[in-house]
Amino acid sequence: MLHISIVGTGNVGFHLAQAIAACPDLKLTEIVGRNTDLGGFPTKISDDFERLPETDLVLIAVADHAITSVIEQIPSTFSGTVAHTAASVSMNALKRFKNHGVFYPLQTFSKNKALSWKNLPVFLEANSLQARTQLETLALSLQTQIQYADSEKRLKMHVAAVFGCNFVNALFACAEEILDNENVPFDTLKPLIYETVEKAFSLSPQKAQTGPALRNDQPTLQKHVHALTNQELRTVYEKLTELIQNQHGIV
């Protein structure tokens, strides 16, 4: 049985800890983090690395800028695998450990929202057979969908995820602001947004595009810009209209 320690009690660390603790094939040895209260979580949470020798795999799930200082606290003689979960940090940052790798789940994590790891794409990178085998064991035990990516490809995956998730959510917030001003709940967009997502996956985003920008419907585009009183939403509207027209070769 794979013994795993997690460093970090943020969104990713929290969800990893929950999933590993719930998995009969894995043993969560220790959680190291500043936030020592994870709502009655049964595993010991400490702020040092005392139980590390009992562990096969250390998962560093802290903010990118904190990874270097975490690495310095782990003895370089540690013979297990040390891996991080960061999209945009090179595997090379872990090179002082004999066995190292990356376990990058392509997902958005919030503590107050439960999620499933099943079929979740996880991008692995490893410098040794031991590291690779252990990361694969973790990925398989959580029933994720295993993919492999070097650090450069993983960065591209992260950029794609920012477009498909972070930016999309920011547009939802824009829509919510517009609806709020009319006292219409954001939920009113639920059928439209789910249909948008279903269509993108069933037809492809290129073929699923609709709307006034695609039709180059200038009177409607002008009415919309005029209706937007928030100057920032207006410039986002204009920029993304231009994007759609360029994506579809509309002059």
Added chain:
Amino acid sequence: MLHISIVGTGNVGFHLAQAIAACPDLKLTEIVGRNTDLGGFPTKISDDFERLPETDLVLIAVADHAITSVIEQIPSTFSGTVAHTAASVSMNALKRFKNHGVFYPLQTFSKNKALSWKNLPVFLEANSLQARTQLETLALSLQTQIQYADSEKRLKMHVAAVFGCNFVNALFACAEEILDNENVPFDTLKPLIYETVEKAFSLSPQKAQTGPALRNDQPTLQKHVHALTNQELRTVYEKLTELIQNQHGIV
């Protein structure tokens, strides 16, 4: 039983015709449109308005710029209700008819993608009790969720829909382009995108935001911009990063 004629065989006209023809409480009298082949559709499709006198309600589902010319072809003595389905055209465009209104479904329609009308928000506007009752009958028969909006509010709903659907889909196309370059299928983003949508509705978009822009993670933001070789994607990345930071008061 409400007898309905539809003018227009585009995406909205096509889906309305399918839903009305399939509904036991409604009778589809005639479809008027240039495209007289809707794949074996049982209702007569013509290019004139010969059966209009038999109809209670005419639904004009053509492109916004074509509405005026359609209106001119319907005799002003027509005593039924004439309604259009356009988000951004004022109800007033139909004022030559005694009974007129608007039936605006907040949805994205593509001919090659089936969809459900059940619980779909439909925004109604009517100038008379007759028009209102008939539009409500249609909306109830299709099991939609009825809302009411004057022309100004409906325009705002459309702008919100452009942000939540058209622009979101354009970002999916950006993500697809980035993944294509790495030979990764767009489907890989499915769990992430569905989770993004679920989180937006369960937490609100404001609370669901994650990512490097929200964390003001400058090294990652710079790596991402650098990784984007397409100049347009780069400017969209920068603009939407700025949007997120303004939405969350990050300097």
